[in-house]
Amino acid sequence: MQLSPDEHSNFSLARFESMLKTNSVLFFDSEEFEEIVHHYLENGKIALAKKATKLGLEQHPTSINLKLYLIEMYIFENKLELAEELLDVLAQLEQSNEEIYIQKANIFSRRDNHEEAVRLLEEALKITNDPADVLSLMGMEYLFMDDFEHAKLFFIRCLEEDLEDYSALFNVIYCFEYLEQYEEAIEYLTEYLDNNPYCGIAWLQLGKQYYKLKEYKKALAAYDFAIISDDSFIGAYLEKGRVLEKLKRYEEAIESYSITLGLDDPTSYAFLRIGKSYEKLGNTELALQFYTKCVEEDGLLDKGWIAITDFYFKSQQYQKALYYIEKAISIDAENVAYWKRYAKINNRLKHFEEAEVGYRKALELGNYELESWLTRGDILTNLGEYEAAVNNFNQALEFYPRNAEIEYRLSGLYFSLREGSKGEFYLKNALNSEPEYLMIIEEIFPLVFRMKKVKQIIAQHKNPSL
Template identity: 60%
Template sequence: MHFELNSDGFMSVKKFELMLKSNEVGFFDSEEFQQIVEHYLEAGKMIMARKAVQLGLSQHPSSVEIKLLQAEILVFDNEFERAHDLLNNLYEIQPHNSEIYIQKANIFSKTDDHEKAIDLLQQALELTEDQADVYNLIGMENLFIEDYKLAKLNFIKCLELDETDYSALYNIIYCFDFLKENTEAIEFLNNFLNSNPYSEVAWHQVGKQYFDLKMYEKALAAFDFAIISDELFVGAYLEKGKVLEKLGKYNQAIENYQITLELDDPTSFAYLRLGKCYQKLGAYDLAVKFYKKTVKEDPLLDKGWIALVDFYSKQLNYQ
């Protein structure tokens, strides 16, 4: 169950927190409590979520929705037996509530019975109005048992129902990559782009597929489209820089890596690639400067230290 925290929901959270500080008990309807608990769950504030559930049940002891959130917290706390008992009781009241099946599936998933979890999610699929979310959960269970083909199919169904679900898109490409289906991945992404021509994530992913196939010109075009779709997309500039390096266009690669430093916090990867480019151009002082920035940014990055070793070795500076 996921609620949008609109202005009313935000006010409910503030009112709830003020109530706790003042030790005065205020009244909330059951839907307000659902929003409050869901807010804390999504924020990872489990202590506050437990308090909200406790108070919610004291005011609405028969609320199935609040009890389902209680079950979700019990599962999080690994109190599986209590969660099972609670969900079985709720099933007697609302046997067609898809959330009961989803929470039960969550228990089986956490206890490594993924086949049973999938079976329950398949039942939830027939009952829920939010099929995209359930397909996504089934896909994740397929990944747990390393059934990448089925996982891919379920993530695709999820994306068909919600084309804005980029986590599903990433998971689809992960499955294609694991199955070494680069050509099939490109075909899938191009079909997706036919109906979502400004999806920077899809352009970025199709570019990576072309890069893996050493089709550098097509990869470059894809990353350019990703940047056109979102000129602040750091990942596209990094990947474009990598392609330009492969094409020997080091000055252009440097421009793209520099853009990433302006758009976001510097990364050791960008510093390393800048060092490599300057070394290729014979600008050795700049190369060393960026290699040193690399290891300062991430002292545990072995590639940064190796780059320095290789550089000094070529200069015969063994000391």
């Protein structure tokens, strides 16, 4: 009985693995070795691929394809000189082998010489029987050069050769989006769908372009077509849920997200969005249930912890909000959004020292929002840590120079520290910039506001003739 190609390939693979286990030597023809090496490379088993290539070349030392596989592995291991030497030998033997040009291009690409890689791929394109692969490689080289216009054109040419190369389709859309050519992306996808009307991926991408343009009803129609093309397309149901939320059709959004829970293992994102939708509908009990499921499913999804923390914060249940944000920080102590919330919650609870720590951590992690500098400085002021508050506001001025809200505070602090000349300097700056913010001094530094010198500076500002 004759074996089918797949059965033959599996039989060869089983024989080869049996040979390795028994340490015996069996004969395989060169095509069998090529299939075995290809299988291992496809599955990321590089060591076994190298073993098969070595044994294959021992039995078939003139096999060009096995030598090309060896070159591919040299390149993967960054042994570019070895790969180049072997390629030069093969180039003398096989002038018209496209794979030689492709692997040479790969070497130049690894060396960041993408222009030369493109030139070599152009040579491969002249002789190849499979232009789609070469065109896709050329598109990738232009992506490496940040030349998105040329990359886009080559991926489009690739799709003209192979309509179902979805990797090229994703890359085309990536180029359109990077160039912010959303209308052009819609035009291209519409033409593509004329030729491939049941491509769910293309319908999904079309919906995403409409979503970016805030044309939500058109986006919804595109997602529905994606689902018609493939009723188990999880991505389409999730995107449909997003757009239904935008249209404030929360019950339908919940239905769309819920379908995904039965199609595959539940995702934390679906739980989160269902929780958000229930919260919008005012169903707090179910919202909390799904937020809890979200963080149980994926403790690393910060949006889940933020959602449940914000829920309790908005309902003024600050102790519960603090409990959840502390759990989140215990999982990821480098998350700025967690520390900002930790600071705000502790501030509401009048745990000022903990609040100051939260704002300090947020600032150290790169959250340089004005509010963070101001609130931390005010907390330090209230704690009597005037020197630390001054340092905080001086740092803030580096990010927000001549900011009146900062300068009024520095003025009050310097007067409190009996550094009158610095206090005068910042008070005059602030009055010249934003006189209406004078209440900052009055509210935060009432004793300073009543000082004779401060009263004189304010009066002179109001009436320069005094």
